[in-house]
Amino acid sequence: MRVLVPFDAREPNTRLTPFFTADQRREFAAVLRGDVVDAIRAAGHEPELLSTGAIDADCPVRIDERPLSTAVNAALTELSPPAGILMADLGLVTPAAVSRLLDSAGDVVLAPGLGGGTNGLCVRDPAFRVDYHDGSYRKHTARARDCGATVTTVDSFRLALDVDEPDDLAEVLLHGQGDAPTWLAEHGIEIAPGDRCTVRNRNDGNGAQ
Amino acid sequence: MRVLVPFDAREPNTRLTPFFTADQRREFAAVLRGDVVDAIRAAGHEPELLSTGAIDADCPVRIDERPLSTAVNAALTELSPPAGILMADLGLVTPAAVSRLLDSAGDVVLAPGLGGGTNGLCVRDPAFRVDYHDGSYRKHTARARDCGATVTTVDSFRLALDVDEPDDLAEVLLHGQGDAPTWLAEHGIEIAPGDRCTVRNRNDGNGAQ
Numbered sequence: 001m002r003v004l005v006p007f008d009a010r011e012p013n014t015r016l017t018p019f020f021t022a023d024q025r026r027e028f029a030a031v032l033r034g035d036v037v038d039a040i041r042a043a044g045h046e047p048e049l050l051s052t053g054a055i056d057a058d059c060p061v062r063i064d065e066r067p068l069s070t071a072v073n074a075a076l077t078e079l080s081p082p083a084g085i086l087m088a089d090l091g092l093v094t095p096a097a098v099s100r101l102l103d104s105a106g107d108v109v110l111a112p113g114l115g116g117g118t119n120g121l122c123v124r125d126p127a128f129r130v131d132y133h134d135g136s137y138r139k140h141t142a143r144a145r146d147c148g149a150t151v152t153t154v155d156s157f158r159l160a161l162d163v164d165e166p167d168d169l170a171e172v173l174l175h176g177q178g179d180a181p182t183w184l185a186e187h188g189i190e191i192a193p194g195d196r197c198t199v200r201n202r203n204d205g206n207g208a209q
Numbered sequence: 210m211r212v213l214v215p216f217d218a219r220e221p222n223t224r225l226t227p228f229f230t231a232d233q234r235r236e237f238a239a240v241l242r243g244d245v246v247d248a249i250r251a252a253g254h255e256p257e258l259l260s261t262g263a264i265d266a267d268c269p270v271r272i273d274e275r276p277l278s279t280a281v282n283a284a285l286t287e288l289s290p291p292a293g294i295l296m297a298d299l300g301l302v303t304p305a306a307v308s309r310l311l312d313s314a315g316d317v318v319l320a321p322g323l324g325g326g327t328n329g330l331c332v333r334d335p336a337f338r339v340d341y342h343d344g345s346y347r348k349h350t351a352r353a354r355d356c357g358a359t360v361t362t363v364d365s366f367r368l369a370l371d372v373d374e375p376d377d378l379a380e381v382l383l384h385g386q387g388d389a390p391t392w393l394a395e396h397g398i399e400i401a402p403g404d405r406c407t408v409r410n411r412n413d414g415n416g417a418q
């Protein structure tokens with residue numbers, strides 16, 4: 001199955017500013033994106049990046065500067081379902097998690113993201129259109145119902161976590177299986193002691209909080 | 210399989226203080242605990258509460274005032290594995306998620322919690338002992354290795370989320386399938402509009418942030 005990976009090439013991961021320079025944030029975003037692309041390919045599917053600007057990648061890249069939902073819907077129309085959509089910042093992604101999403105039965109299969117979002121979709125109904133932001137999980141289930149599509153929700157921690165804030169880096173260090181945890185360790189990020197895991201940069205001793 | 214559900218009867222869910230009175234927090238903790246007990250039973254297993262004090266429940270209750278890990282290890286020794294352990298505040302729990310934990314092969318099966326914790330365990334190795342707090346996921350995988358036990362990690366969003374902070378209530382409203390989302394709605398808690406889901410109490414208009 002073809003799987004779109006939307007990517008905002010402009011100013012990625014701004015909430016990680018306390019830890020990284022702008023160049024490092026761009027580099028880390030590319031590592032995360034690479035982990036998602038690799039997991040899709042290892043699961044036997046065909047990744048295709050949908051980027052707001054030119055990027056280096058070892059898979060096809062479709063450039064579309066329009067807002068996320070507009071760009072995804074245009075690409076979906078062109079690909080014609082079945083097609084998958086996976087966010088580019090899933091730092092815990094594994095081939096098995098991708099397979100659970102894409103192999104689940106259902107006209108519309110959703111992998112919820114923490115905070116009400118939708119981190120993964122498998123669309124088999126050609127009438128379904130995405131509508132990201134503002135609690136997209138609810139909107140997507142409602143839209144699927146409006147299409148008369150059957151809906152399946154995949155229960156995956158690995159797909160639920162998108163890397164957004166410093167605390168998410170702790171999850172990547174603990175559970176990530178791609179290149180992202182290695183990149184973080186090489187850049188001095190480590191788990192800080194404490195009851196709820198957070199991270200610090202061992203080079204400067206800054207905590208995430 | 211017998212499944213221990215540790216419960217701190219003293220002062221539950223203090224971080225939900227902005228939304229609820231102490232009585233309401235105790236009531237909500239009982240609802241969450243009831244959802245976990247019901248899901249264990251619906252999955253075909255035998256729940257047993259391990260409480261720091263007397264509580265009302267429709268399943269066996271074992272009282273132990275000692276710290277969490279001490280109490281769980283004492284109960285594990287007595288029950289003799291295989292046995293399960295599930296936290297009492299898993300607001301997204303379902304029978305299917307419980308089955309994925311308890312049916313997975315492995316001498317020690319772990320369901321990670323967000324923040325480095327361990328929200329579910331299935332222990333088949335009698336030498337394994339728990340050690341909660343301070344990033345228990347890492348400690349549990351290390352301890353299992355020290356026992357020579359095979360380790361399996363279950364990829365479940367439903368088991369990863371424990372209800373701790375106001376934002377977690379949004380997840381319960383969106384994805385919960387037990388009595389907890391109903392209780393929240395009855396107490397005025399609803400999703401607040403915005404990109405990342407949070408909650409507010411419609412009775413007083415307070416947001417979570």
